[in-house]
Amino acid sequence: MDALGSVSVALAGSGGAGVMTAGNMLLEAASHAGYYGLMTRTSGPQIRGGEAAAMLRISTFPGDGQDDAFHVLAAIDWQNVARFAAELPLAPASLILGDPAAGEPPEVFTKSGARYAPVPLKVTAAEIAGAWPNMVALGVLAGIIGLPAASLEAAARKAMKKGLEPGIAAAQRGYALAAQLPALRLAPPPARSDRWLITGNEAAGYGALRGGVRFVAAYPITPATELLEYLAPALAKVGGTLVQAEDELASINMALGASYGGVPSLTATSGPGLSLMIESLGLGVAAEVPVVVVDVMRTGPSTGIATKSEQADLGTALYGLHGDAPHVVVAPNSLEDCLAATEWAVGLAEALQVPAIVLSDQYLGQARGVVDAPALGSAAVARLTAQGGEGYRRYALTPAGVSPMAIPGTPGATYTADGLEHNERGTPSSQASDHAAQMDKRARKLAQLDPGEAWASVEGEGDTALVTFGSCTGPAREALARNGKGVKLVSLRLLAPAQPERLKKALAGVKRVLVLEQNHSGQFLRYLRAEYDLPGEVKSLRRPGPLPFRPAEIQHALAQWGSA
């Protein structure tokens, strides 16, 4: 058997088991050993004490998708872990590790044909005063993956604030226990390179700061909260301001107010919050106030499955605004792209004086990964401002559609930013001619946008195209990396304004288009059909959240066409 390019392990348990802590340390250990890695998580609805699973993939190559199945499912206990069965697919060659003290693994896991090996986690931990079973499990997993013991210890030293020595001892015991278990034979790590260990939400937050954001209005909502929590101290360090709002109606309007004051502004939310913000995004369009909203999408409608991912806010983000309201929608298509895409969105918002929505999702936002250090762009984009003077016209009909914006404090250029239709001076007007002229101006700004190569990730060549966006890109990339001959990947990053000419060029010669998305109704397919001409035969591969696509499913769908 060849050495594996990646191994996938899941560590499950109920409240108090510490599976997330152990999972994070395993990721740190893998990083220390020179591997790439990814950790996603799933949990029950309880705030404390609920069942949870840390899902890790440790690999010799970068990526943020999940594999087709887990090589190992380890459980500290089995209480309600069966609820996650759909998220924890196993194969006949998989290994189930469980503490015999916690009973047999549920049938939903064993029916996969996976082999069960009992490991005395609790008993082993009990031999060391102050040690926990999760540290034993961590040692076992590190051992069967073949991570160096030094990496395990380094990870523990980095992460543990208390119980360090017993923790390390327990992990070492587990590591020794692994010698009796089948090894996973992970290939040696790739050559060392600059890497970051970061979540998508942190990456988006950092991208916002790089883009120049210095004001953030925050209303907590899963799974966007961590983005805001990252920004609270980070903003303070760079002299910015975060205000906790009373609701999302307030947070978007606070962001608009701060931006009107000349300070690049952002808020982050999820679907329900985005719905509340939509009216004021229309105001941002009409009054031409730059603002960025990061929507970390979760399953909807309504509260849906608040902790899990889905790409179902696409329609709202693109078409939810009232009136004709040209704006920007950007979708990061990898964990690390959350940084670049958000930074880019801030730049677009500032340059075009328009609201921009960043469509991230729970999968990308809450995934923590070891990624190649992102290539960091140049200085933040500056807004076109006015210096004042006679006859200042805030909404002047410039050829580019962007007109100099006076920042409060500038003498001789006072104006009223207004959601009412207005003339060039900013004075409210109900004249058809003013409405038409201002609509044209607002559309012109976006129509003239030249996104360059950034509009999409176009990879590979072939007469079949796999067209997707966002977090579906990871598994799509992996499917094509396995066997992508004759298939071209087009992952859109700029969803609005649509780029029909660019997609047309990218799809030249393509005979079949497979549209991949994670929602029930095919929102992305409908968007593509509305905004673009898709060549040849078009098929849709979609399903709602929360289960992420796995590469084999995509390979299978392509194989049915005989392309891969």
Place this chain on the structure above:
Amino acid sequence: MPVPSLEDFMARAYAMELEANERYAQFAEQLDTHNNREVAQMFRKLAAVEALHAKRILEEMGWPSMPALPPAYAWETLEAPETAAFDELHYLMQPMHALEIALKCEQQAQKYFEDIAAGDVPPAVKQAALEMADEEREHVQLIRDWMKRVPQPRPNWDEDPDPPRVTE
């Protein structure tokens, strides 16, 4: 109502005329916006009269063109005695209504000056207050004469067959 000096008195009188002028000008503007040109024109005339009066005070006192801000007096009424209240306006009002407003203002002004003259004030103030009261009396008469030349408002002058409009 202590009025210690002629300067103080004239400053009050000036502020009063100025505020009256501004209010009439505002009324004219409001009625222009609401397409009642005839009465708007009337208020503009009334504003001009008050402006003239204010200017004369400056000239009499030998004051430079305009004090930066009229001194803020705490009038015993909500506003200066010659200032028409904002809420007296109606978009369909007739010229007679404008003159009724003006009449009331001039009468109030007259009484204001008479009261000062009757009070315990220096002789120069008394003299000036009596002169001002006389002027206001003339204005009152002027308005009364003017009222004879405008038609009586038609009955139900404030009726509008259309309901108010929804604008937002």
Place this chain on the structure above:
Amino acid sequence: MGQRVNAPGAPMLAPKDFKSDYKPVWCPGCGDYSVLSAITKALAMLALKPENVAVVSGIGCSSRIPAYTTCYGFHGVHGRALPVATGLKAARPDLTVLVASGDGDGYSIGGNHFLHACRRNLDLTYIVMDNHVYGMTKGQPSPTTEPDWSSKLAPGGTGLREFHPLVIALASGANFIARAYSGDPNGCAALIAEAVRHPGFSFVEVLSPCVTFRPEQREWKTMVHPAPVAATDDPGRAARRLMTDDGFNVGVLYKGKRPAYARANGGNQTVEALACQFRA
């Protein structure tokens, strides 16, 4: 307070310098004309410059005010003036920020923001023109409308007791509470100026008659009277006074001593330096 004022010796601006040449669309006789006049007088009294003042509003008759001034203005969506002003003031503490609203915009659709703006205590001045009716949508009852006021939308009245904005402001933490009357633009101007000078969130409720839908409010001029006692800084006493007054007490009714919201960050690290935490 960190607000910009005219440099010494700079020419003083007159109220008219704060008035734009854009003509109001309010009904002739509307109290809001007078509030506009009071605002311009207050800004002149405070010796501010138009470019250092922002007037923020939502939707409704009162909310038309920003464009009628020569200050920077923001005429946003219905009910959200306070959040816009909060963001602006938090990001730009050097500006003087006035917020204009009405009883529908401020107490109904924007009610939640009112509570939290009071609580947050940013150095804002919140001027609510209260006429107990939705004027711009043609006369529907608002949160301050009397329970028996009959209208098309609520024939025979709403049967609901009126909202008490001043008590709510006090309970929510507003640092300055005053009631003004539009028929007294000079008094109203003085109250607004005092509200601007007072640190923290200052709330000025202006009784501003609607001559179109509530012509009977012309009688307010006979009902208003100066508050008989000076403002207290004791919330307990203020609560008692606000709860029991007749609704026509005009003047400063409460002047608190809470420090205004201040941001506690003056960080000067570079964004590049923040990347350290992510390096594997």
